[in-house]
Amino acid sequence: MLLRLKIRNFLSFHDETVFDMFPNQKRENFTHHIYAESEIPLLKLAAIYGANGSGKSNFLEAVKILREIVVNKDFLKTFPIQLKKFRLGGPTNTDPICFSVEFLSSGKYYKYSVEINNTEIDKEELHLSGLGKKNDELLFRRERTRVVTPLITDNSMQEFVTKFLKTNRLSSLMALNKEFPLIDSKSVMSAQAWFENNIRVLTLQRTNPALISILSNNNELLKFTNEIFKKIGLGISNIDVDEQKLSAVLTDENEQTKQFKEELIKRLESGIYTKLMNDKVIFNIETINGEQIVKRLLIKHIGESGFENNLEIETQSDGTVRMLNLIPALYEIKNRECVYFIDEIESSIHPTLMISLIKYFSNLDTKGQLIFSTHETELLNQKEIMRPDEVWFSEKIDGNTKMYSLNDFKLHNTLNIKNGYLEGRYGAIPFIGNLDE
Numbered sequence: 001m002l003l004r005l006k007i008r009n010f011l012s013f014h015d016e017t018v019f020d021m022f023p024n025q026k027r028e029n030f031t032h033h034i035y036a037e038s039e040i041p042l043l044k045l046a047a048i049y050g051a052n053g054s055g056k057s058n059f060l061e062a063v064k065i066l067r068e069i070v071v072n073k074d075f076l077k078t079f080p081i082q083l084k085k086f087r088l089g090g091p092t093n094t095d096p097i098c099f100s101v102e103f104l105s106s107g108k109y110y111k112y113s114v115e116i117n118n119t120e121i122d123k124e125e126l127h128l129s130g131l132g133k134k135n136d137e138l139l140f141r142r143e144r145t146r147v148v149t150p151l152i153t154d155n156s157m158q159e160f161v162t163k164f165l166k167t168n169r170l171s172s173l174m175a176l177n178k179e180f181p182l183i184d185s186k187s188v189m190s191a192q193a194w195f196e197n198n199i200r201v202l203t204l205q206r207t208n209p210a211l212i213s214i215l216s217n218n219n220e221l222l223k224f225t226n227e228i229f230k231k232i233g234l235g236i237s238n239i240d241v242d243e244q245k246l247s248a249v250l251t252d253e254n255e256q257t258k259q260f261k262e263e264l265i266k267r268l269e270s271g272i273y274t275k276l277m278n279d280k281v282i283f284n285i286e287t288i289n290g291e292q293i294v295k296r297l298l299i300k301h302i303g304e305s306g307f308e309n310n311l312e313i314e315t316q317s318d319g320t321v322r323m324l325n326l327i328p329a330l331y332e333i334k335n336r337e338c339v340y341f342i343d344e345i346e347s348s349i350h351p352t353l354m355i356s357l358i359k360y361f362s363n364l365d366t367k368g369q370l371i372f373s374t375h376e377t378e379l380l381n382q383k384e385i386m387r388p389d390e391v392w393f394s395e396k397i398d399g400n401t402k403m404y405s406l407n408d409f410k411l412h413n414t415l416n417i418k419n420g421y422l423e424g425r426y427g428a429i430p431f432i433g434n435l436d437e
Helices: 058-069 155-166 173-179 188-196 211-215 219-232 246-251 255-268 318-335 351-362 417-422
Strands: 002-009 016-022 044-052 097-105 108-116 121-128 139-142 147-150 199-202 236-244 274-277 280-287 291-302 308-312 337-344 369-373 389-399 402-406
Touching: 016 402, 044 351, 058 097, 058 108, 058 188, 058 199, 058 369, 058 402, 097 188, 108 188, 108 389, 121 173, 121 188, 139 188, 147 155, 147 255, 147 337, 155 173, 173 188, 188 199, 199 318, 211 219, 211 236, 211 280, 211 291, 219 236, 219 351, 219 369, 236 246, 236 351, 246 255, 246 291, 246 337, 246 402, 318 337, 318 351, 318 369
Parallel strands: 044 369, 044 389, 199 337, 337 369
Antiparallel strands: 002 016, 002 097, 097 108, 108 121, 121 139, 139 147, 236 291, 274 280, 280 291, 291 308, 389 402
16 A cells, blocks of 8 residues: 655656645545555545646656566666656756655555666665654665665675675666565565555556456456446446357358458468457457467447347447456455556546546445546545545646645635636646637
8 A cells, every 4th residue: 555655856856746645634524535444544546637748647657667666677777767857957967866655565564765876776775664653664775785784684695785786786676686585574575566566557558458358267357347337327238258269250150240250360360369459459369278269348238128239349439448448457456455556547438437437436345546647627526526635736837746735725625626626726737828819
């Protein structure tokens, strides 16, 4: 679970920006949006608003890069560090890129920070957090190639770690430690595993080629998908995965399957076993028990006089398909202590459906967190949808992105936040000149 994230000198974030998932305990609405059973109460979701180019996507990019640094020891070796620093503060920027994150993993609270310059990692630290009630417990502190840790007491091992870092100056100790156990500690391993297994960033182009396979192999997920579609109301009564032997499809003479068979043959000749069209996964071919199986999604719609018919995914709207691609993430958040960051979650989805989806998710008994960027102002309803402390804004001033919470403003519970935001009361909207001039 995410507590707090700090970013400095990365893309449009020049000054340190702080984002957190702490609720305002004085607010009494939507208390079920808070995980209150942990030692530190945390919010289950947050929305980030701001004008185009204000830094919302840069925020998600920071999360993605931080995860890669901790997961992949070779990532920074080809990463254009200087180009990713803030570049509007003068001709040369010699300061490091800085990330810091506080999180909960396997019942323990951690603080991790890293500072990166062009040729090496300047600093890297990992602590068990005392949550302000006691001193933080150092797991390791690294300054370039020197490491201080109470977990290594052997001098020869300490010297080995120093030499090892000299040949891996752009590798995080967290990533190195996973592959080469330099620090034998369950806490360090658990912290690294949190980044690898519990952080997910979904960008705007997020078609999932494995969608059909995921749904066909997880009956509970398929059931969850049907439950959501029935709740939000799209005239869809059922979603199922049709599975046929490839040999049966290729010998089928049915006129309705003629076009599908021709496309299937064309794909097989090119050696491609997943068909994508307009960001829609049309079919997968998998080998199961030595037999090639063709899998397709069939979506049952309700028509005139209650008539129902199965339609293929290629006949569905972009919004319907977008919803389908979101659902595995929501299912994982429901069942696991993961954190999903999703860019422009409402893309291609009607505002009414987006409201229904967020309402439905908010009322679920979940274990993870959902953090998303959006332009959908209909979600800014503190009476029916979101708490003020779940709403964040990004605003760019002189090229520098600032992020702040709606909770920073004094708000009456009858205030129309949507109108206030559109009127510029909270900032984070584009400045538009006179287009008639």
